[in-house]
Amino acid sequence: MSSELFRLASPQAFFPVAGKVIPWFGALAAALAAAGLYVGFVVAPTDATQGEAYRIIFLHVPAAWMSMFLYCVMAGWAGVGLALNTRLSGMMASAIAPTGAMFTFVALWSGALWGRPTWGAYWVWDARLTSELVLLFLYLGFIALKEAIPDPVRADRAGAILALVGVVNVPIIYFSVQWWNTLHQGASVSLTRAPSMARAMLAGMLLMALAAWMYSIATALARVRRIILERERDAEWVRLTKEGVGAAA
Amino acid sequence: MKPRHQRMIAIGAGVALIAVAAALVLKAFQGNVVFFFSPSQIANKEAPVEKTFRVGGMVEKGSLRRQADGVTVQFVVTDTAQSIPVSYTGILPDLFKEGKGVVAQGRLGPDGVFHASEVLAKHDENYMPPEAAHALSKAEADRAARSVVTSGSGR
Numbered sequence: 581m582s583s584e585l586f587r588l589a590s591p592q593a594f595f596p597v598a599g600k601v602i603p604w605f606g607a608l609a610a611a612l613a614a615a616g617l618y619v620g621f622v623v624a625p626t627d628a629t630q631g632e633a634y635r636i637i638f639l640h641v642p643a644a645w646m647s648m649f650l651y652c653v654m655a656g657w658a659g660v661g662l663a664l665n666t667r668l669s670g671m672m673a674s675a676i677a678p679t680g681a682m683f684t685f686v687a688l689w690s691g692a693l694w695g696r697p698t699w700g701a702y703w704v705w706d707a708r709l710t711s712e713l714v715l716l717f718l719y720l721g722f723i724a725l726k727e728a729i730p731d732p733v734r735a736d737r738a739g740a741i742l743a744l745v746g747v748v749n750v751p752i753i754y755f756s757v758q759w760w761n762t763l764h765q766g767a768s769v770s771l772t773r774a775p776s777m778a779r780a781m782l783a784g785m786l787l788m789a790l791a792a793w794m795y796s797i798a799t800a801l802a803r804v805r806r807i808i809l810e811r812e813r814d815a816e817w818v819r820l821t822k823e824g825v826g827a828a829a
Numbered sequence: 830m831k832p833r834h835q836r837m838i839a840i841g842a843g844v845a846l847i848a849v850a851a852a853l854v855l856k857a858f859q860g861n862v863v864f865f866f867s868p869s870q871i872a873n874k875e876a877p878v879e880k881t882f883r884v885g886g887m888v889e890k891g892s893l894r895r896q897a898d899g900v901t902v903q904f905v906v907t908d909t910a911q912s913i914p915v916s917y918t919g920i921l922p923d924l925f926k927e928g929k930g931v932v933a934q935g936r937l938g939p940d941g942v943f944h945a946s947e948v949l950a951k952h953d954e955n956y957m958p959p960e961a962a963h964a965l966s967k968a969e970a971d972r973a974a975r976s977v978v979t980s981g982s983g984r
Contacts, residue, residue: 625958628963699924706864761864765953777955
């Protein structure tokens with residue numbers, strides 16, 4: 581089992597496996613998102629205080645969870661690459677970053693659209709909102725830094741250090757609503773206590789969160805395949821792969 | 830020890846050191862990170878009363894007064910221990926309600942009244958259908974009625 585996993589650390593072995601599983605994750609993402617949106621907009625009841633505006637939660641919370649989780653995964657891959665000098669790790673980190681940045685942007689944007697009707701302001705500089713904005717800049721900085729260095733090995737190393745430095749921001753985002761007075765409300769769902777929302781609302785949110793997971797896996801794998809082809813373009817196996825011929829042309 | 834183990838330890842130690850540095854910075858800026866001060870903190874003179882700041886808490890039930898001009902409102906913000914009167918001219922957010930959370934930005938006048946320039950509603954993390962909320966408030970009212978009855982019969 582573990583030898584099989586180590587075999588997959590080689591870009592050449594990982595490339596076809598990733599290609600095979602992408603459609604499955606894509607299909608799962610679409611099915612879960614359809615189910616989640618149905619539960620969220622048809623089954624789930626109106627909220628007593630916020631009315632229909634609360635339904636942004638079905639997009640906002642999964643996006644915010646994903647933005648933090650993907651950063652941890654990205655930093656994890658970057659750290660593995662830095663410690664073990666494995667080629668695929670840096671590529672995985674690069675492949676995850678745009679999806680993470682997208683979810684961070686969606687969380688900020690949907691939050692602004694939610695804040696206006698409920699709080700009365702699109703944006704406030706409270707600890708939760710500010711630290712999430714810092715997360716977006718960390719993602720963009722990571723992408724920009726890697727793009728700025730032409731040598732992939734050096735780019736991976738520089739990016740890994742930035743990603744690992746930025747990882748301290750993730751607990752700050754998560755616990756900001758407990759550590760300080762914020763306008764943002766506390767967590768409705770946590771591991772330590774029962775969720776403080778109606779069951780149908782929770783079901784819709786969790787379905788959307790699972791859809792976001794599947795979507796992230798599918799897009800990250802599709803992106804890593806492209807990065808593999810680009811970086812290994814001079815390798816024999818890429819030239820032999822039909823898609824490799826297409827990419828090189 | 831293999832070089833890769835040394836690198837792992839170096840990475841772990843590096844992240845730990847940065848975490849400690851971040852914790853110290855946040856500790857030092859503690860006062861600037863809080864979004865609002867509670868009425869108790871203002872009573873304890875922890876708030877920068879000579880500057881613009883925000884006060885947060887619950888709108889005390891029955892405290893909301895509307896002036897004749899229709900846009901000036903007065904209400905009391907409380908954290909159950911201390912409370913502070915607030916005066917505001919402008920449009921209140923939809924979720925502004927007595928008994929609900931509020932954050933007001935402004936200055937504390939010499940008369941002890943907080944003159945707000947902006948009022949934001951703070952909602953909590955509980956989401957429930959209106960029927961459930963109705964049942965909850967009814968249960969609370971019943972409990973209150975019962976306690977009145979018990980204290981009344983004790984007299």
